Amino acid sequence: MRAFAVREQAPIEAAPLVREARALPSPGAGEVLVRVTACGICRTDLHVVEGDLPLVTVPLVPGHQIVGTVERVGTMRGGRPRFRAGARIGAAWLRATCGACAYCASGRENLCERARFTGWHADGGFADYAVVPEAFAYALPDTLGDAEAAPLLCAGIIGYRALRLSGVAGDARGGRGTGGRLGIYGFGSSASVTIQVARARGSDVFVCTREPSHRELARALGASWVGATTDAMPEPVDGAIIFAPAGELVPIALRSLARGGTLALAGIHMSRIPPLEYADLFNEKRIVTVTANTRADGEELLAEAARIPIRPAVTTFPLEEANGALLALKRGAFAGSGVLLP
Ligand SMILES: [Zn+2]
Ligand SMILES: [Zn+2]
CATH class of the missing domain: 3.90.180.10 (Medium-chain alcohol dehydrogenases, catalytic domain)
Structure with missing residues (x-):
């Protein structure tokens, strides 16, 4: 073989x-x-x-x-x-x-x-x-x-776990969740599956990504706002997921979170995360990694x-x-x- x-x-x-x-x-x-x-x-x-x-x-x-x-x-x-x-x-x-x-x-x-x-x-x-x-x-x-x-077997499963850990759309085991607003950074395979789950559960999804073709797909899959990597999202999000292996996105994504929001880091590897300002994490924001x-x-x-x-x-x-x-x-x-x- x-x-x-x-x-x-x-x-x-x-x-x-x-x-x-x-x-x-x-x-x-x-x-x-x-x-x-x-x-x-x-x-x-x-x-x-x-x-x-x-x-x-x-x-x-x-x-x-x-x-x-x-x-x-x-x-x-x-x-x-x-x-x-x-x-x-x-x-x-x-x-x-x-x-x-x-x-x-x-x-x-x-x-x-x-x-x-x-x-x-x-x-x-x-x-x-x-x-x-x-x-x-x-x-x-x-x-x-x-x-x-x-x-679905990695991109789907990891995105699904990341979505749950982000706290958006609750823990909807099959049923419709409570909606909520989700921010996504990086729009590769995992994000393109995850957005479909989030949309089916009634969430609004904002997407920041570098590639124009990825932004186009995000729009086609129902993102209500799409921007470049470092653009500010139009409204604070209840939870966010960083799919890109780019540590510099962590402070940017934290600033996009509503109070009490969770930022899930979905990659197995990430470049160095820059020093964080406490003010960006304050108001009970959380960072969680997604592990397998x-x-x-x-x-x-x-x-x-x-x-x-x-x-x-x-x-x-x-x-x-x-x-x-x-x-x-x-x-x-x-x-x-x-x-x-x-
Ligand atoms: Zn994988
Ligand atoms: Zn064991």
Whole structure:
């Protein structure tokens, strides 16, 4: 099978993903072998390939928004397998947790110190096949095609968690929330899914982003105001999310918040945050980071996505263009979500 792997991190312009011919991997106990039909690309893949995040496995096949068909089921640890051969499933960033620590025991498995991640600790979906632990895989709604479903698996789930942590639209588990005003900074894949959830819950959304094509998509998806990165939002927002990995946006976003508002930082990596003025944080404003996801986040997002229904704006690339696709992501060359098709 084909796999695109990184052995040495380098700027994506240097094409650090190398095409390898590999034997088909074998699913172990509790795992399934998946024939990949689509794999979303994410800024985290770029961080892993370029060196913003350390390379913890070498060589590594990135990709953690995997849609595919179960080809073979490994031996199960007792009981029946969750998925049979032929089932369409999705695999996301969270790959394994210890299941025993205080975080795992209290519904916060995203904070498990022994968590492992797809496309970081283990090979991901920039390949024809991938091995996936079935306990961390998702059944996918039939309403979405393979390429459309892929961006939900990280961009969607992380944005969904960020939206909840921002406090806007409450904790609407499926129902309509209370509305409220949401500010979004950076309008890539995750933001383009999140705005659809927020709009479906009746929220007003303001978007600040650099790329004109991203501003256009934000407008098309229902943003009631769109501006450049550092423009002041027209009214204070109840909560805001920074999706861009740009620390300099933190004080700007804090100033856009209404009193008591929360700023959620949705990236896994962010450039240095400048010193904050206490006045920008005063009035009980909060900053919270979004760290991975729980399986419950994934199940809830997929159910709500099917109901709304969410339609990710997808740009597809052949698997062979893995480097080019990540370069296009880095340059903001497409709006919405990028997806590799083997
Ligand atoms: Zn744990
Ligand atoms: Zn991701």
